[in-house]
Amino acid sequence: MRDPNTTLDNCVWPSVGYELVREFPAVLPGEAIRGQPQSILTYGPTNSIVAVFASFVHGEEPVKLSVGDVWLDPYLVVAIGNAAVATDRTATLHTTIPTWLKLGDVLVYQATSLSPSGQWEISQPGFAVVRDP
Numbered sequence: 001m002r003d004p005n006t007t008l009d010n011c012v013w014p015s016v017g018y019e020l021v022r023e024f025p026a027v028l029p030g031e032a033i034r035g036q037p038q039s040i041l042t043y044g045p046t047n048s049i050v051a052v053f054a055s056f057v058h059g060e061e062p063v064k065l066s067v068g069d070v071w072l073d074p075y076l077v078v079a080i081g082n083a084a085v086a087t088d089r090t091a092t093l094h095t096t097i098p099t100w101l102k103l104g105d106v107l108v109y110q111a112t113s114l115s116p117s118g119q120w121e122i123s124q125p126g127f128a129v130v131r132d133p
Contacts, residue, residue: 023043023046024043024113024123025042025043025048025111025113025123026111026123027109027124028042029107030128031131032097032107032128032129033130034103035096035097035098035133036133037094038128039094040093040109042092043089043090044091045085045113047084047115048084048116049113050083050091050111051111051113052079052080052110053079053080054072054080055072055076055107056073056106056108057106057108058073060073067120067122068124069122070110080093085113103130103131105130106130107129108125108127109125109126110123110126
């Protein structure tokens with residue numbers, strides 16, 4: 001079955017066949033140290049806007065959507081922020097890890113992207129474990 005979002009316009013011709021060139025959002029959270037700032041590196045498609053969300057990891061299966069799986073706890077989601085990606089497709093967002101979080105709490109992060117063509121996508125999850133300095 002062919003992906004309806006893929007056309008030969010999205011492909012390049014290497015030496016052995018077609019290679020799909022497609023940009024997806026990604027999220028790479030930094031260390032989660034209580035009371036300290038945290039940097040969250042995100043990638044998005046060229047000229048897109050990304051938004052990052054976080055929650056505690058929960059024991060349920062991810063919610064399946066056509067744009068990707070949602071790993072965030074649907075009952076407790078925090079919006080970290082949003083930004084337009086730079087020419088290198090990155091944006092870095094910042095937050096502060098609360099001091100009241102327990103050591104060993106696992107935080108899950110996901111980024112969404114909206115491209116100029118109106119395509120909306122969600123990243124795979126990124127994880128960080130809360131620790132002391």
